[in-house]
Amino acid sequence: MLHKVWSIPLVCLAVSPALSASLPAPLTQDDFLVFDHKQAALGQLLFYDKILSGNRNIACATCHHPKFGTGDGLSLGIGEGGVGLGPKRTAGDGASRIKKRIPRNAPALWNLGAKDLHTLFHDGRLSIAETYENGFNSPAEEWLPTGFNSLLAAQAVFPLVAQFEMSGNPKENEIAGAVHDRIDAAWPILAKRVRIIPEYGQMFIDAFAHIESAEEVTIVEIANALAAFQAIEWQSFDSPFDHYLSGNKAALTSPQKRGLDLFYGKAGCAACHSGPLMSDQKFHALGLPPFGPGRTRRFDPMVRDVGRMGESDALDDAYRFRTPMLRNVELTAPYGHNGAYPTLDGIIRHHLDPDGMLANWQPDVAALPDAPWLAPIDFVVWRDKREMARQARFRDVDPMSLTDPEISDLVAFLRALTGTASVTTPPFGVPDKVPSGLPVDTPQ
Known part of the structure; x- marks a missing residue:
């Protein structure tokens, strides 16, 4: 059974004056x-x-x-058979309606x-x-x-x-x-x-x-x-953070600078979001709330998502997912391999308290276009007590406490990863038409 979301009181810990992880070298065209x-x-x-x-x-x-x-702004994508674009995309109807949700976030x-x-x-x-x-x-x-x-x-x-x-x-x-x-x-x-x-x-x-x-x-x-x-x-490496790494120390606001210190220090984010790409390209179990059809090993009939184990077939890889890169993360909600959280604040709080946030997560947080014919399996995994217990044994993040202001500073830093010209004036843009003559999707 899923429970109503409730806020978690957070206790402040002493902040070390030194960064526990070194800042990465700035990204350049040569990268x-x-x-x-x-x-x-x-x-x-x-x-x-x-x-x-x-x-x-x-x-x-x-x-x-x-x-x-x-x-696409959705937790789980609506692929073949869907209608529309972005969060307004629907699951279709009649014989052409979707047969299954895309198992993972785009x-x-x-x-x-x-x-x-x-x-x-x-x-x-x-x-x-x-x-x-x-x-x-x-x-x-x-x-x-x-x-x-x-x-x-x-x-x-x-x-x-x-x-x-x-x-x-x-x-x-x-x-x-x-x-x-x-x-x-x-x-x-x-x-x-x-x-x-x-x-x-x-x-x-x-x-x-x-x-x-x-x-x-x-x-x-x-x-x-x-x-x-x-x-x-x-290609994007012109965010305020990138300017900061290149020597412009005035590129970050005070909250963003405090968030940077937390990210590379006390909060430990850089342990996984490391290097110039802000990803170790490795796999970690965060215990995100499960839903949807999932992806599992070949011939496995279970409705679940086993993560990396589906590729490696190694038990040690169960429920682990690749660390995403973070440039422009502000623009790419919802967050997590299945889009379980619609806000940066939510996914940060989950990292801080995976079990607490999992226990109090509720289905309407997920951005899932209505598809009544798929509803019976959307959250069926929650009724499988053995599977939920298996997932609970895999955690690669240790709970820690941050104050609400510290979480706000982390969010401010993540917003400082948003590109400027690379986002607003891309080299090509969206074409008005394509050679096939088929319609080009445009947001409504």
Whole structure:
């Protein structure tokens, strides 16, 4: 049973005058991979074009729109079959309504072209490795093509073939049918869809030196263009914090400076949110309130989310999720791998008292568009006492006390991570139209 939320009294601890973690070096242009601008211009159109979805009804931008901080403003996404954009997106109706919620919160896309980035997805199921001798450890295993220009490009091909994200359900379209056969069977079909559109075909010839005719375009070039666009469009290191790291000590307000001291000192945030990217790219169990269909190990019938263990199959990884990067975190609510908290204040308080906040969390905190046919499983895990007990055994954060003013200062610091020109004037923006002629989603 879920209980009503109540406030937790916090007791002040003595503050050490010294930072317990060193401030990171400032991010610079040299910290990012170099991408081709012609390829990025092509990628912009592909990112907003629904041609890459099985039923031609959802684009990458549907769940990663700049209006919503490159996310969707929902706790769990509404993918294939949904209608609308952002927090107003609905679960659809009739035969086309969604069959399942997306199990995880749509991650933000800021700074994904960084050179040091080696792992993606909440459970880390994509990483740079030679596990399958193609450069990556990925869900496609040995069937992943070669030739991707980055980790980000390899990532781009997986939402396209995910049933509830973009490909659709078996028997609905040729993409979903091909995926049902084998994951790599759909990518050539998608590539042909794109390259036979004359405008796209010519753009690929112009952007890629090795492409002499449209017939040569594969999913790899499509992914490389998508990566080039995302990496250039959402590169951000011009926040007040970045200016502070670069030597402008007046860049932070007094509350933001106090929050910085807490973040790198007493509060211990930098133990995980470390380095220039503000992430150790490792996996930690925070005990967030569980809900939704979750993601678990292959052939596991349980409605639960086992986190990293779903990829590694190692018990030590159970319920652990990748540390997110924090640039522009103010823009990317709700927070947590499942979007359990709508505010920065809430997710901070959960870090301070995971068990207390879990016990007093309530379902209406989650941003879940109404879907009565899915309601029976949305919170069913709470009735599984054994599963809740298993999750309770995994905690990688120790409870600690901060005063309300200290929490406010931490929130102020996190808001100091919001970019300026990188957020307000991105290089490309949202196109008015795309070569397929399909409609481009716009916020209402």
